[in-house]
Amino acid sequence: MVDTLNRLLDRISRRTSSKDDFISNAAHHLRNPVAGVLALAEAVENAPTPERAKGRSAELAQAACEASHLTDKLLPLERASGTDTRLSGRVLDFQHLIRQVGDAYVASAVTGHGGRYL
Structure with missing residues (x-):
């Protein structure tokens, strides 16, 4: 019974560590795209002309799509890390x-x- 409990606690510890590592890695990879989206949003807001605002708006939409694509790629990795097929x-x-x-x-x-x- 003690061995079983120790194995269970070890699995829980490894799973928790794996989740912590994933969250840290995901936050690191999302920091730059989110910062870019925020910077472009400010550029749209502060554009001197409507034409410039429209151009920046298109860049903002593209940056948001790229950030979304990155999260779409990260989610399956997180889901897979939670599956222990063994x-x-x-x-x-x-x-x-x-x-x-x-x-x-x-x-x-x-x-x-x-x-x-x-």
Whole structure:
């Protein structure tokens, strides 16, 4: 029982450390794009002419898209770090699960059996 508890505490410790590392790394990678978006927002606000504001606005939209793309790339890494396939023996397919729930919801709405999704 002591060995089992020690293994559990070790897994919890490693998982916590992994999450801390991920958060630190993500914050580091997002700092510059967010700073760029903020700087461009200020440039739009302080533009001397409407034409300049429009140009800066386009740059701001592009910078926001790039920051969004970066977060889209980081999220799967975080999700993957939370999955320990050695313990479960399989990878969960969330897209398949979401499709199943959505299909069941649509079917229940069509048949009038609301509230029962699976």
